[in-house]
Amino acid sequence: MSGTSMDGIDAALIETDGEGVVRMGASVELAYTEEERALLRQALADALPMKKRTERPGVVGAAERLITRKHADIISDFLKEHDLSPEDIDVVGFHGQTVLHRPHERLTVQIGDGQALADSLGIPVVHDLRAADVAEGGQGAPLVPAYHQALVREAKLAGPVAVLNLGGVGNITYIAEGHDPVAFDTGPANALIDDLMLERSGVAMDQDARQALAGQVNQEMLVTLMTHPFFGEKPPKSLDRNAFSRETVAGLSTRDAAATLAAFTARSAAAARRWLPREPRLWIVSGGGARNPAILKFLREETGATVRTADEFGWSASMMEAQAFAYLAVRSLKGLPLTFPSSTGVPRALTGGVLATPGQSRLRA
Numbered sequence: 001m002s003g004t005s006m007d008g009i010d011a012a013l014i015e016t017d018g019e020g021v022v023r024m025g026a027s028v029e030l031a032y033t034e035e036e037r038a039l040l041r042q043a044l045a046d047a048l049p050m051k052k053r054t055e056r057p058g059v060v061g062a063a064e065r066l067i068t069r070k071h072a073d074i075i076s077d078f079l080k081e082h083d084l085s086p087e088d089i090d091v092v093g094f095h096g097q098t099v100l101h102r103p104h105e106r107l108t109v110q111i112g113d114g115q116a117l118a119d120s121l122g123i124p125v126v127h128d129l130r131a132a133d134v135a136e137g138g139q140g141a142p143l144v145p146a147y148h149q150a151l152v153r154e155a156k157l158a159g160p161v162a163v164l165n166l167g168g169v170g171n172i173t174y175i176a177e178g179h180d181p182v183a184f185d186t187g188p189a190n191a192l193i194d195d196l197m198l199e200r201s202g203v204a205m206d207q208d209a210r211q212a213l214a215g216q217v218n219q220e221m222l223v224t225l226m227t228h229p230f231f232g233e234k235p236p237k238s239l240d241r242n243a244f245s246r247e248t249v250a251g252l253s254t255r256d257a258a259a260t261l262a263a264f265t266a267r268s269a270a271a272a273r274r275w276l277p278r279e280p281r282l283w284i285v286s287g288g289g290a291r292n293p294a295i296l297k298f299l300r301e302e303t304g305a306t307v308r309t310a311d312e313f314g315w316s317a318s319m320m321e322a323q324a325f326a327y328l329a330v331r332s333l334k335g336l337p338l339t340f341p342s343s344t345g346v347p348r349a350l351t352g353g354v355l356a357t358p359g360q361s362r363l364r365a
């Protein structure tokens, strides 16, 4: 998985039948270099005029080659490190890098060449996991809810439970018995904070919320930030990485701006309750935001509920998404649904993903 924060690639091994999660295995992360990150940021800018998902304007093609190569590297290094051979792995779930996400135009673009990855690894690859949903009128995101549901089911947690993933942007999955997962994007998570820190300090992260915890939330600006029309929209709804702007906090000191943006992330997540069938009793936070104590503190204040991190349940806050795409790949092979009317708004529960078998391209040629 290479997520919207573009910090790097996460790879995780799981054993699953596509229903329950049988076993979580080892994982690894590979950070992008500053130059690679700059290329990806440029690719996001160059992708803006895209009208068809096959177009590769500007540096998008170069970024796609980078994404494919880096994923091949991380997986083959992982296999070596753990003394595994390609035959030990049934399938790789390859999300790719989202460069454009405009579901209302039925367009979502994840770059990464699944066939080339399958050929290079000698392992079948399931890729392009959002396209089918968007083609059927779904939001194409979030996709992780099916995995959240499997985890909550296995942990036998009394519902309703909210699993909040805080990556570049945030998304929530509401799980209660007898329900398909209710899920949608909540608002910003770390992307605004990262962009602020990059601009102010040259490093794209407020490590351990050192700035935010030392700052004061500007309540007036927080109210202004919450006037964004996205929060009034009824789900299903999903976000592009750059949907929100940090312009409002531009005049604040770094610590106050970081505090205000962390509070913005928490308040927008809490605002999601408006669209849930019932108030969650327990919030489980995953993604990089689980490592931001300011966001967790504000979320406790905003919701008044129990807020825990995924790690506290023996899950992995940082590897949840990588594991989820492995899980989804298996579901795809079995034709099981990846998305639901209650998650992406797709008219019926739908499977997705494209299977690339090693050597297929040569056979076709």
Ligand SMILES: Nc1ncnc2c1ncn2[C@@H]1O[C@H](COP(=O)(O)OP(=O)(O)OP(=O)(O)O)[C@@H](O)[C@H]1O
Binding pocket: 002, 003, 004, 005, 006, 007, 165, 166, 167, 168, 169, 170, 190, 191, 193, 194, 204, 205, 206, 207, 208, 209, 286, 287, 288, 289, 291, 292, 318, 321
């Ligand atoms: N120790 C930390 N302190 C503060 N923030 C952190 C810490 N560790 C990670 N983060 C934040 O988490 C972000 C990465 O989160 P994550 O890996 O979940 O995102 P992603 O998978 O790229 O995004 P998405 O879920 O949107 O696709 C970083 O950009 C950073 O802002």
Ligand SMILES: CC(=O)N[C@H]1[C@@H]2OC[C@@H](O2)[C@@H](O)[C@@H]1O[C@H](C)C(=O)O
Binding pocket: 003, 004, 098, 101, 108, 140, 141, 142, 143, 144, 145, 167, 168, 169, 170, 171, 185, 238, 239, 321
């Ligand atoms: C289009 C796209 O890549 N969306 C991401 C993004 O990052 C978080 C949020 O927005 C989520 O909807 C989605 O990723 C997660 C992994 C998902 O689909 O569940």
